[in-house]
Amino acid sequence: MHNKTVAELSRDLESGQVSSVELTRHFLDRIQQQDSQYNSFITVTEEQAMAEAEAADQRRQRGDATPWTGIPFAQKDIFCTRGVRTTCGSKMLEPFVPPYNATVTQRFEDAGAVSLGKTNMDEFAMGSSTESSYFGATTNPWGERRVPGGSSGGSAAAVAARLTPAATATDTGGSIRQPAALCGITGLKPTYGRVSRYGMVAFASSLDQGGTMARTAEDNALMLNVMAGFDPRDSTSVDQPVPDYTADLAQPLNGLRIGLPKEYFTDQLSPAMADAVQSAVREYEALGASVREISLPHANLAIAAYYIIAPAECSANLSRFDGVRYGYRCKNPEDLLDLYTRTRAEGFGSEVKRRIMIGTYALSAGYYDAYYAKAQKVRRLIRQDFIDAFDDVDVIMSPTTPSPAFVQGEKTSDPVTMYLEDIFTISTNLAGLPAMSVPAGMIDGLPVGLQIIGRYFDEARLLNVAHQFQQATDWHLRTPND
Numbered sequence: 001m002h003n004k005t006v007a008e009l010s011r012d013l014e015s016g017q018v019s020s021v022e023l024t025r026h027f028l029d030r031i032q033q034q035d036s037q038y039n040s041f042i043t044v045t046e047e048q049a050m051a052e053a054e055a056a057d058q059r060r061q062r063g064d065a066t067p068w069t070g071i072p073f074a075q076k077d078i079f080c081t082r083g084v085r086t087t088c089g090s091k092m093l094e095p096f097v098p099p100y101n102a103t104v105t106q107r108f109e110d111a112g113a114v115s116l117g118k119t120n121m122d123e124f125a126m127g128s129s130t131e132s133s134y135f136g137a138t139t140n141p142w143g144e145r146r147v148p149g150g151s152s153g154g155s156a157a158a159v160a161a162r163l164t165p166a167a168t169a170t171d172t173g174g175s176i177r178q179p180a181a182l183c184g185i186t187g188l189k190p191t192y193g194r195v196s197r198y199g200m201v202a203f204a205s206s207l208d209q210g211g212t213m214a215r216t217a218e219d220n221a222l223m224l225n226v227m228a229g230f231d232p233r234d235s236t237s238v239d240q241p242v243p244d245y246t247a248d249l250a251q252p253l254n255g256l257r258i259g260l261p262k263e264y265f266t267d268q269l270s271p272a273m274a275d276a277v278q279s280a281v282r283e284y285e286a287l288g289a290s291v292r293e294i295s296l297p298h299a300n301l302a303i304a305a306y307y308i309i310a311p312a313e314c315s316a317n318l319s320r321f322d323g324v325r326y327g328y329r330c331k332n333p334e335d336l337l338d339l340y341t342r343t344r345a346e347g348f349g350s351e352v353k354r355r356i357m358i359g360t361y362a363l364s365a366g367y368y369d370a371y372y373a374k375a376q377k378v379r380r381l382i383r384q385d386f387i388d389a390f391d392d393v394d395v396i397m398s399p400t401t402p403s404p405a406f407v408q409g410e411k412t413s414d415p416v417t418m419y420l421e422d423i424f425t426i427s428t429n430l431a432g433l434p435a436m437s438v439p440a441g442m443i444d445g446l447p448v449g450l451q452i453i454g455r456y457f458d459e460a461r462l463l464n465v466a467h468q469f470q471q472a473t474d475w476h477l478r479t480p481n482d
């Protein structure tokens, strides 16, 4: 049962071959038996899940089911869930039980999906390995002591271990695509503004975007059908019609123009990774696509610009955690200043503190123009590079990550090496473009991903391009065990 896709499970529920109660019980049992190895969940909502499953079965009998009615899924612990603790991987929010649902959560609830619980993540989504979680690191099901990537490592590991058929995630600089690649699953970061950020704990508001993780492109399309759309409660959400993202999956790829950025394929890219991408590209040529080299001249500035802009925004967003309103509060404060400083010193982990300090510095008088304003100008140049490139091509392809999953602890002492994990993913966040990661090979027994970047709001095409690849290859069907 756990090897089936969302699309297959949805058909089984529809035909009455299985009930949501049976399905939900099955996944809850797997979580209970196996998750001690992975630590992919922070909170499992067993009782609530079983109640939702019963309600879903009744709804199906009444004849008003959606494709999601009765389908179990998991939610990154960054989405506010009414009555269910939402920690964002931090001690700061350990006791926080939101009184409302994030829009994404609400939409799955309205569709009748069954939430199994909340998945582990890097603290406040800052990281690339899920090692900075206050609730302990998540382990990649593909390799003992290997990281699952991050920050959505819990969602990716849970899908890869088939503890859930699908999971929500967020991506500020790569946090959907990089863990999807390292765990051998399929993930999509939509266009900025496509999915509501309401109720999604903010890290860097101009970059954060909610998205999807599942084993196939088709399942990502089914997820996006639920998640996408205008939300008056998020002023950055875009009022554009939502297509049926499954409608174009079967379109042939004849005439598709693929661009390969020359800046990404240098001798610094490992030969094994270059080979994996080249074979994927050959597969696309066999499917009727043409390939050309393109240039993204400012690609080498993306990491530097991001590590000014993201910390600047995070330092402002995280100022709300002051021990007064909600979340953690230090014991016996002497006065207001002591309350603020000790709450923050005790409540945040070291990566979050590092970012707040960098961001505060970059925004301070005298440095603002030199760092923050400069980074914003670079951001505009990076965006323009993509706009120019898309004059000649329909999609851009690259590796998702520089290498497969690394060993836990390998990069924790050197933040800059950790930051380089996102070298291929970060510029699309700066530009606001949609991008996917699709399983595209194995290196030393570990999965690697192909990144596919599209034009603004071209998610349907990305999903089509990914789906056609998955009709021709079986990388997405490989599983780490049983």
Ligand code: GLN
Pocket: 125, 126, 127, 128, 150, 151, 170, 171, 172, 173, 174, 175, 176, 203, 310, 422
């Ligand atoms: N790894 C990047 C960072 O630490 C991106 C994280 C994310 O996308 N949330 O900022």
